[in-house]
Amino acid sequence: MTSNDEYVLQLLTERGFITPDQIDAAAKSMRAENETTLDVLVAGGTLSEDDVLGTVADQFGLKYCHVNADAISPDIVKEIPADIAKKYGVVPVVADQDSITVALSDPMGYDAIDSLRYVLNGREVEAVISPKAEIAAAMAKLYQADEPADVQTRDEFGDAADASGDDAPVIKLATMLITNGIKMKASDIHLEPMEKEFRVRYRIDGALRKMDSPPKRLQGAIISRIKIMSKMKISEKRAPQDGRIQITVNGKDLDLRVNSVPTNHGESIVMRVLDKSNLALGLPQLGFLSDDQTTFERLIKLPDGVVLVTGPTGSGKTTTLYACLGQINTPDKKLITVEDPVEYQMSGINQVQVNKDVGLDFSAALRSILRQAPNIVMIGEIRDEETAGIAMEAALTGHLVFSTLHTNDAPSAVTRLLDIGVKPFLVASALRAAMAQRLVRAICENCKEAYTPSDREVKMLGNFAKTMPERMFHGAGCDKCGRSGYKGRKGIFEIFKVDDTIQRLIFDHAPATLLRQRAREMGMRTLREDGMLKVANGMTSLAEVLRVTMGDAD
Numbered sequence: 001m002t003s004n005d006e007y008v009l010q011l012l013t014e015r016g017f018i019t020p021d022q023i024d025a026a027a028k029s030m031r032a033e034n035e036t037t038l039d040v041l042v043a044g045g046t047l048s049e050d051d052v053l054g055t056v057a058d059q060f061g062l063k064y065c066h067v068n069a070d071a072i073s074p075d076i077v078k079e080i081p082a083d084i085a086k087k088y089g090v091v092p093v094v095a096d097q098d099s100i101t102v103a104l105s106d107p108m109g110y111d112a113i114d115s116l117r118y119v120l121n122g123r124e125v126e127a128v129i130s131p132k133a134e135i136a137a138a139m140a141k142l143y144q145a146d147e148p149a150d151v152q153t154r155d156e157f158g159d160a161a162d163a164s165g166d167d168a169p170v171i172k173l174a175t176m177l178i179t180n181g182i183k184m185k186a187s188d189i190h191l192e193p194m195e196k197e198f199r200v201r202y203r204i205d206g207a208l209r210k211m212d213s214p215p216k217r218l219q220g221a222i223i224s225r226i227k228i229m230s231k232m233k234i235s236e237k238r239a240p241q242d243g244r245i246q247i248t249v250n251g252k253d254l255d256l257r258v259n260s261v262p263t264n265h266g267e268s269i270v271m272r273v274l275d276k277s278n279l280a281l282g283l284p285q286l287g288f289l290s291d292d293q294t295t296f297e298r299l300i301k302l303p304d305g306v307v308l309v310t311g312p313t314g315s316g317k318t319t320t321l322y323a324c325l326g327q328i329n330t331p332d333k334k335l336i337t338v339e340d341p342v343e344y345q346m347s348g349i350n351q352v353q354v355n356k357d358v359g360l361d362f363s364a365a366l367r368s369i370l371r372q373a374p375n376i377v378m379i380g381e382i383r384d385e386e387t388a389g390i391a392m393e394a395a396l397t398g399h400l401v402f403s404t405l406h407t408n409d410a411p412s413a414v415t416r417l418l419d420i421g422v423k424p425f426l427v428a429s430a431l432r433a434a435m436a437q438r439l440v441r442a443i444c445e446n447c448k449e450a451y452t453p454s455d456r457e458v459k460m461l462g463n464f465a466k467t468m469p470e471r472m473f474h475g476a477g478c479d480k481c482g483r484s485g486y487k488g489r490k491g492i493f494e495i496f497k498v499d500d501t502i503q504r505l506i507f508d509h510a511p512a513t514l515l516r517q518r519a520r521e522m523g524m525r526t527l528r529e530d531g532m533l534k535v536a537n538g539m540t541s542l543a544e545v546l547r548v549t550m551g552d553a554d
Helices: 005-014 020-028 037-043 049-059 082-088 110-119 132-142 169-183 216-229 276-280 290-300 317-328 362-370 385-396 412-419 424-430 455-467 500-507 512-521 527-536 542-548
Strands: 091-095 099-104 124-129 186-193 198-204 207-210 241-249 252-263 266-275 305-310 335-339 350-353 376-379 400-405 431-443 448-451 472-475 486-497
Touching: 005 020, 005 037, 005 049, 020 037, 037 049, 049 124, 049 216, 091 132, 099 110, 099 132, 110 124, 169 186, 169 198, 169 216, 169 241, 169 266, 186 216, 186 252, 198 216, 216 241, 216 252, 216 266, 290 317, 290 431, 290 486, 305 317, 305 385, 305 412, 317 335, 317 376, 317 400, 317 431, 335 362, 350 362, 362 376, 362 385, 376 385, 385 400, 385 424, 385 431, 400 412, 412 424, 412 431, 412 512, 424 431, 424 500, 431 472, 431 527, 431 542, 455 527, 455 542, 486 512, 486 527, 486 542, 500 512, 527 542
Parallel strands: 099 124, 305 400, 305 431, 335 350, 335 376, 376 400
Antiparallel strands: 091 099, 186 198, 186 266, 198 207, 241 252, 252 266, 431 486, 448 472
C-alpha cells in the first residue's frame, strides 16, 4: 500500500490502531506472493485505508483528502500531460501561476514529487494524499483512458531528486536544515535527539555551532525524511545505517554522506557535506608557506617512492591528497586510487571503491590495481601490515604511492609502519617523506585587526616571543564570520624528508625521537613552528595554533 509497510505498521501500532498480535496474525495468514501484512489487515477490516493514509500523511505534515474528478477543472488537468501523470501516479488538483498541487497515494512517495518537479522544469510542487483507487478512477476519467491506470509512486529519477522543491512542513523543515548548513559552509550537519530537545549543530571551520532547535515533536518525522532521502530503511531504528543524498543548492551539485546511530533518545544523524568545489583547491590554497610548498611540490613529482600524509581524523589529509593528484594528473600518467569510501569523483583518475562484502579490501584492491600498470597510486589509508607491505613493494618497483596514516607527527610515521610489521629495510628504501598536518581557523579578513598581545599571551609564546612582531592579529567578529572572528581554515605542516642518515637510523630501528632530532638538524619545521610563522603573518591566531599543537614542544 505504501513504499515502506514496516514503518507504517509501527506508526499505526504507536497510535493505537492495531496491536502486535493482530500484526502477527495477519502475517501468518498471507497467501498471495505479493501480498503484505498491511494488505491483509485492510482487506480483513482491521484497518481502513483512511486509517492508514490519514495517519502517515499526518506524520509527515501532509493533507489527506478524497479526489473527485468532477471537481477538477480541465484547465488544471492540462498542467500535467497524461504520460507524466501516469508515470508518476499523480493527479493535479489545484494549480496557479507559481505552483501545482497533486494527489498521490503513497505518503512516502517523495521521489515521485521530487522527480515531477524536475520534469516540470523546477516548478513548485505540493502534495496531498488520496486513496489509490480514487486516483486511478480520476486519472481514467480526466485523461480519457480506456481503463484505470496502474498507479505507481516510485520512479526512475530517485537519484536526481532535488529536495528543495517540496512544500509540506516537515519536508520543508528537513530541507531547510540541510540548505542552511550548506549556505553557512558547514562541513557536516548534526541532528541529535536529546532528552528535552532535538538539537541541531553545524560544524563550521572545524568548530560546532548550535542552531535553533526544531520542535521536539517533529523529531521522528524529520529523521524519517532524512532517512528516506538517503535511501535508508526508515523502519530500522536499532542498528547504524549509512546512506547518501545528492542535492543541488544555488546551482551547485553536492553530495551528503549520511550516517545514523541509535541513541537513548532517538537516532542521531550526521550528514557530511562533500563539496566538489574543494577539488579545485591547489597546493597554494592549502596554506603552505613558499619554502614548504616548493619542497612538497618536488616530493609529489618524484618518479617513485612512498609519500605519506599524517594527522588525526578531520585534519584535512584527504583534501591534501586530492590536491596532489589534481596537480600531477596529466594525460601521460595513469593514476589509480583505492578509497573507502570514494568521496569525490575526479576526472581522468581511476577510482576503486573498497567493498569488504565481496572481499575487496585495501590489500586485495591494491594487488589488483598494480596489474593495471599505473604510474601513481593513492591509497586512502594504510591500516594493516599487508596493505603497508604491498605499498612499499610497489614503490620499489617504480610506482609513486600516496597514502595516509594516523600519527601525531611526521617522524612517527616510520615508527607506526614498523609497529604494524613492515620490515625496516622496506621502510628505509621506499619512504621518501611524511608530512604531518593540522587545520587551524583563518582570521576573518573582513574584521581582521591588529592588537598588542597581553602578558599572558607573551608567556604562552615561550621562546617564540623573541621572533614575534610587537603587534599580532585577531578577528573582531562580524556578520560575515558569524561573530566568531574566523572564516575558513588553513593547514599547518611538518615535512619529514628521508635522507641517507635517516635511512640508516630506520635500518637500526631508531626511535622517533632520534628521527625527529635528525630531521630538525636538516631544517624541518615543527607543526608549532609553522603555526607560529602563520600567526606572525596574520593568517591565524595564537589560540588556534596552541589548540592544535598542544603536544608539540617549543
